[in-house]
Amino acid sequence: MTSRALWQRYQDWLYFHPGLGLYLDISRMRFDDAFVASLQPKFDKAFTDMVKLEKGAIANPDENRMVGHYWLRNPDLAPTPELTQEIVQTLEQIEAFADQVHTGAIHPPKESRFTDIISIGIGGSALGPQFVAEALSPDLPPLQIHFIDNSDPTGIDRVLAQLGNKLATTLVLVISKSGGTPEPRNGMIEVKQAYTAQNLDFAKYAVAITGPGSNLDQVAKSENWLARFSMYDWVGGRTSEMSAVGLVPAALQGIDIRAMLDGAKEMDDATRVPNLKNNPAALLALAWYFSGNGKGEKDMVVLPYKDSLLLFSRYLQQLVMESLGKEKDLDGKTVYQGIAVYGNKGSTDQHAYVQQLREGVPNFFATLIEVLEDRQGKSPEVDPGVTSGDYLCGFLLGTRQALYENNRDSITVSIPQVNARTVGALIALYERAVGLYASLVNVNAYHQPGVEAGKKAAAVILDLQKRVLEVLKTQKKALSMTELADIVGAAEEVEAIYKILRHLHTNNRGVVLTGDLAKPGSLTVSLG
Numbered sequence: 210m211t212s213r214a215l216w217q218r219y220q221d222w223l224y225f226h227p228g229l230g231l232y233l234d235i236s237r238m239r240f241d242d243a244f245v246a247s248l249q250p251k252f253d254k255a256f257t258d259m260v261k262l263e264k265g266a267i268a269n270p271d272e273n274r275m276v277g278h279y280w281l282r283n284p285d286l287a288p289t290p291e292l293t294q295e296i297v298q299t300l301e302q303i304e305a306f307a308d309q310v311h312t313g314a315i316h317p318p319k320e321s322r323f324t325d326i327i328s329i330g331i332g333g334s335a336l337g338p339q340f341v342a343e344a345l346s347p348d349l350p351p352l353q354i355h356f357i358d359n360s361d362p363t364g365i366d367r368v369l370a371q372l373g374n375k376l377a378t379t380l381v382l383v384i385s386k387s388g389g390t391p392e393p394r395n396g397m398i399e400v401k402q403a404y405t406a407q408n409l410d411f412a413k414y415a416v417a418i419t420g421p422g423s424n425l426d427q428v429a430k431s432e433n434w435l436a437r438f439s440m441y442d443w444v445g446g447r448t449s450e451m452s453a454v455g456l457v458p459a460a461l462q463g464i465d466i467r468a469m470l471d472g473a474k475e476m477d478d479a480t481r482v483p484n485l486k487n488n489p490a491a492l493l494a495l496a497w498y499f500s501g502n503g504k505g506e507k508d509m510v511v512l513p514y515k516d517s518l519l520l521f522s523r524y525l526q527q528l529v530m531e532s533l534g535k536e537k538d539l540d541g542k543t544v545y546q547g548i549a550v551y552g553n554k555g556s557t558d559q560h561a562y563v564q565q566l567r568e569g570v571p572n573f574f575a576t577l578i579e580v581l582e583d584r585q586g587k588s589p590e591v592d593p594g595v596t597s598g599d600y601l602c603g604f605l606l607g608t609r610q611a612l613y614e615n616n617r618d619s620i621t622v623s624i625p626q627v628n629a630r631t632v633g634a635l636i637a638l639y640e641r642a643v644g645l646y647a648s649l650v651n652v653n654a655y656h657q658p659g660v661e662a663g664k665k666a667a668a669v670i671l672d673l674q675k676r677v678l679e680v681l682k683t684q685k686k687a688l689s690m691t692e693l694a695d696i697v698g699a700a701e702e703v704e705a706i707y708k709i710l711r712h713l714h715t716n717n718r719g720v721v722l723t724g725d726l727a728k729p730g731s732l733t734v735s736l737g
């Protein structure tokens with residue numbers, strides 16, 4: 210295509226949202242009109258599905274749940290007045306709480322102000338809050354946030370060590386929709402112990418964000434925690450940033466949550482338009498479908514050219530991959546769907562893996578996120594008449610062009626600034642694109658059956674560990690791995706038993722392994 214023709218194609222396919230100042234450019238995806246026409250019937254169905262979903266249909270059939278994250282930013286759309294009221298009240302409760310924490314009306318027992326937050330949660334109960342904190346937290350926030358998003362002892366130690374004596378002024382948010390996920394439970398127990406070790410009454414610092422009646426909710430209620438906020442069963446973890454899960458930590462950091470909700474609402478309005486060319490989420494879904502042949506054959510590489518958007522790709526990883534990565538479609542057919550997502554930021558990644566993107570295996574399409582405003586205030590010149598921001602812009606445009614020249618497609622999303630409205634809009638844009646794409650490829654975007662398999666397998670390992678230790682207590686002599694596995698009654702699990710014992714041995718948990726570590730079959734084990 211000549212550059213003139215490309216310029217025309219750019220204008221033909223450019224989407225612009227005047228209220229948000231957001232541009233979406235899919236002109237560098239090489240689909241043709243025939244392809245677009247062939248997808249039209251699928252889009253007609255996707256738009257209809259979306260209307261039903263927003264009206265409260267059971268859009269997540271496996272879990273028999275409604276899917277209502279869009280109501281969070283426009284509560285009047287909720288299917289019943291009770292739901293509308295619940296959303297409005299929770300929002301008011303969040304604002305009042307954040308305000309009281311900021312003014313010191315709510316304060317730690319022996320101090321006048323809370324200064325820090327530990328946010329404990331994983332998956333959808335961490336990725337949104339982390340992305341938004343990185344993108345929007347002011348340079349000097351009223352409360353500084355720290356995250357525990359794993360069951361990693363060293364990770365927990367690091368957060369606690371960094372806070373040190375400041376635990377006395379640190380608020381703890383325990384976020385878990387189900388209230389039963391092991392990682393946040395472990396984090397909560399360890400953090401609670403750290404408070405107790407400093408003679409601090411944990412309940413006076415602790416806030417629960419969870420489904421009403423969950424295990425976590427019951428603990429928080431019985432121990433009389435500082436506050437409890439409700440998470441609803443009709444909001445999925447990966448679309449929960451604009452529920453209490455994301456709004457409580459954001460409001461506490463002084464982020465304008467109303468603006469975030471407004472930006473999302475504006476984008477929701479724009480992505481409700483049942484017309485492909487005038488709907489940015491539909492355009493994204495079209496581009497994804499084209500690129501991966503409707504089968505996820507190409508990966509989505511997300512490159513925001515702005516440091517504060519660093520965690521956007523990690524956020525999108527869960528949103529896209531947990532929603533679309535499915536073995537079965539809605540008719541029960543085996544389809545192995547999904548789109549792999551990765552990326553960090555530009556131009557940094559140009560000095561890392563963009564070499565492969567430009568010349569290596571062509572198994573991806575890029576999404577470049579451009580922020581038009583460089584910074585607030587004047588920029589110094591780094592060359593005559595040239596600023597750092599000009600360089601960043603040049604790197605983005607150069608990469609887009611270099612990729613295209615080598616038959617690598619890209620999408621460009623441009624926003625005027627990183628602010629609460631545009632971040633809300635970006636989240637809403639991708640939520641809707643995922644919903645529409647799921648309809649195009651006929652999968653349930655709102656369940657995650659595969660995650661359960663890993664959780665169950667982990668529980669089996671922990672149970673095996675208990676059984677192994679019980680057997681070892683009754684043994685007088687050291688046993689080989691196979692002898693032990695036989696006595697435990699888990700001959701098939703000998704390798705898992707060896708690995709459990711190696712872990713316990715390394716951590717001085719009373720298990721002694723003797724023999725040649727390079728030859729696991731030669732080892733014997735006893736309790737020291």
Ligand SMILES: O=P(O)(O)OC[C@H]1O[C@H](O)[C@H](O)[C@@H](O)[C@@H]1O
Pocket residue numbers: 331332333334384385386387388389390393446447531657660
């Ligand atoms: O918020 P929670 O109930 O603790 O769940 C946290 C996360 O864990 C699960 O394994 C799911 O796969 C995620 O979708 C969810 O966001």
